[in-house]
Amino acid sequence: MTNNNTYDYAVIGAGIVGLSTALHLQKQNVSVVVLEKEKEPGLHQSGRNSGVIHSGIYYKPNSSKSELSIRGRNLLIEYLKKKDINYRQEGKIVVDNDLNKLENLLDRSIELDMDGVKIVRDDELLSIEPSSVMLKGLFVPQAGVVDYKEVVQAYAKDFIEMGGEIKYIEEIKEIENINGLKSIKGNKDTYNCEFLINCAGLFSDEIAKLDNMSPNVKIIPFRGEYYKISNTKNKILNNMIYPLADPDLPFLGIHLTKTANGDIEAGPNAVLAFSKEGYKWTDINFVDLTKVVTFPGMLKLGKKYFRTGISEMYRSLNKNIFVKEIQKLINGVDLRDIKQIPSGVRAQAVDKDGNLVDDFLFEEGENSLHVLNSPSPAATASLAIGESIVSKILN
Ligand SMILES: Cc1cc2nc3c(=O)[nH]c(=O)nc-3n(C[C@H](O)[C@H](O)[C@H](O)COP(=O)(O)OP(=O)(O)OC[C@H]3O[C@@H](n4cnc5c(N)ncnc54)[C@H](O)[C@@H]3O)c2cc1C
DSSP states (O other), rough: SSSSTTEEEEEOSSSEEEEHHHHHHTTTTEEEEEEEESSSOSGGGGSOOEEEEOTHHHOOOHHHHHHHHHHHHHHHHHHHHHHHHOEEEOOOEEOOOHHHHHHHHHHHHTTTTTTEEEEHHHHHHHHOTTTTOOOOEEEEOEEEOOOOHHHHHHHHHHHHTTOEEEOOOOOHHHEEEETTEEEEEEOOOEEEEEEEEEEOOOGGHHHHTTTTOOOOEEEEEEEEEEEOOGGGGGGGGEEEEEEEOTBBBOOOOEEEOTTTTSSSEEOOOOOOOSSSOOSTTOOOOOOHHHHHOOOHHHHHHHHHHHHHHHHHHHHHHHHHHHHHHHHHHBSSSOOEEEEEEEEEEEEEEEEETBBBBSSEEHHHTTTEEEEEOTTTTTTTTTTHHHHHHHHHHOO
């Protein structure tokens, strides 16, 4: 801090993207403050996710998602090693009955220079995942698992040790431009800065509006629910089994993951949440909900994916259906073996035509930069996203 709560940079949001950005800024020998409404870092998307270190195989080559996820994965692994954070990188199998689709994904891995990706079938597949139901798959060795809560906490610790400041329980309510400085008003205090970076996840569209922007997208909250498979069944999965993703709805389709601590989790599904932080069906915020249903893009999205939306809701309300989805991927699990665990809510940007924004989205304001879409794999890519935001700002 210089004086009077005045900093060179202020970052809104102590999630994995905000903290990575703050960490990269702090390396520039400038003053940086992170403003966070919760009492600790990573309480929303960054601490409530699948914990997968994504390989980057799915994303269109040359998109920022592809470039940042592959660079981000390498930076993350380096960081985890340096900080001695528990992780495993033993690969995943993407399964499908259509060999052509798997071969297309294999071609993509070649385009992306990913070593060791291969089609596995029958006994070879079963030697990797003996309980797999499907017998055709693509083995992707670059995928791994980590607990992102630990990663977020490590970023926060590093940032503070380097001289950065984090103000918790500080919910930002107003932003003004005064004499060339940003004046950022929270529920406790006011902060001034030369430049503002908005990494507010589920609320990033609202923060952009506070900064006089008119974003073309709205953040729609999609809850992802998980079940844990009983520890007595821990031998049925070695690493991860993923169904092949639908390119139009990449976050659909539950997968099975052996987490960094050895538990097996199934999920997440994708149901419209009735509140930005709607972690349960009963979390309803009428202000958030009204904004969602009156957004023109939401109606179009609803029409396009009506059936998918209904079946996701049905599965969410019916444990029997959820277990059947699990049984399509793995043998040896029944209703008694699964127990619901805390969910996460994705901040998914949707445009006015009802399209789900696929790539990461950054918009510039007056002395500000707004991260308006940072969906999966933004946790994997976080160090590369922070690095790229800082290079955008400095240039
Ligand atoms: C169910 C689910 C599964 C996922 N699985 C994976 C995965 O396996 N691998 C992967 O790489 N990615 C995964 N992701 C994506 C990843 O978790 C997110 O992309 C990433 O965490 C986004 O980080 P963030 O910092 O942008 O947002 P967040 O972590 O949501 O942080 C935003 C922060 O802003 C704060 N904030 C909001 N409004 C205000 C305000 N007004 N004032 C002050 N602070 C404010 C919030 O409290 C929050 O702490 C998953 C996401 C979900 C939801």
